[in-house]
Amino acid sequence: MNSLFKLALLTSALLLASACANQYPTSGASFNVKSVVELPEELSETSGLFCEIDSMYSLNDSGNAPIIYRINYQGEITERTRLPLTNRDWEAITADDTSFYIADVGNNKGKREKVEVHKVNRRNTNEITTFTLKYAGNNASSNIPYAHDFDSEAMVKYGNELLLFSKSWRTGITHVYKVNEGETEQTISPFASIEGLPGVVTGVDFDHHQGMFVITGYKSDPFGNFATFIAQISQDYTLFDIWPLERYKQVEGVCVDNKGTYWFSEEATEGRKASLSSAQITQK
Structure with missing residues (x-):
């Protein structure tokens, strides 16, 4: 990492720390990690997670093969679906009954003028x-790497809406965008914002049991330190509850299964393998 990137990361970290200095809201509920398993080396750069009844789906990010991985709840790969696409920087996966949605939206350095979301027919993945x-x-020409707000790693299909949550390095204010599935080319503007998060957002799902969005993310610095968190966001995009994920680093994906269990995936980092964890919320 060159000195410019280190400086940009440090600046971003300081801005986020300043923006999030206030005490976090809390409902008094506790967040309890129940299980942790290592993911196969093939998923070392896992960067998205989507839960279904009997399995979940994940993918790897920047420059990896364009494969959707089906995994069981023990973290084992049970199916691989290779798509006729290029994985420039896949960062999220979500789905509905008929389609997968792949977010090729990674833009940490800010140099992409345009990003892409791929809608894949689940019955015919060539469509x-x-x-x-x-x-x-x-x-893009004026963005400072790791110190701009035109980035995203989190996407969810919420009813009939396809939503992107920004990875706001510069301000720490998360912007929420709608993707119009009726337009193949579009300019998107935020319709909502979330303030008070202690870092950038890397994953999102909707918890139908509690009627909340659940997001994960982290604050990082140029020296490899991470402060990772999971939070609940109300349907009007207000921060409701937040829990630190101690001992975790680069958590990239989160989803909620049909029983209300939270699952989150962690990308491999130096000295640490990729992992899949489950957790329960306990009301006090």
């Missing part, structure tokens, strides 16, 4: 519609 997105106000 793909690509939505090309440009953020309103994004000027």
Whole structure:
């Protein structure tokens, strides 16, 4: 990592620390990790998670093979679906009954003028519609790596809406965007924002049991230190509850199963293998 990137990361970390200095809201509920398993080396760069009744789906990020991995709840790969796409920087996966949605939206350095979301027919994975997105106000030539807000790693299909949650390095204010599935090329503007999070957002799902969005993310610095968290966000995009994920680093995906169990995946980092964890919320 060169000195410019280190400086940008440090600046971003200081801005986030300042923005999140206030005490976090809490409902008094506790977040209890129940299980942790290592993921196969093939999923070392896991960067998204989607839960279904009997399995979940994940993918790897930047430059890896364009494969959707089906895994069981023990973290074992049970199926691989290779798509006729390029994985420039896949960062999230979500789905509904008929389609997978793959977010090729990674933009840490800020140099992408446009990003993409791929809608993949679940019955015929060669049938793909690509939505090309440009953020309103994004000027890639002037963005400072790791110190801008035109990035995203979190996407969820919420009812009939496809939502992107920004990875806001510069301000720490998470912006929420809608992707219009009726337009293959579009400029997107935020319709909601979330303040008070203690870091950037890397994963999102919707918890139908509690009627809340659940997000995960972290605050990092140039020296490899991570402060990771999971939070609940109300349907009007207000921070409701937050829990630190101690001993975790680069958590990238989160999903909620049909029983209300939270699952989250951690990308491999130096000296640490990729993992899959489950947790329960206990009301006090």
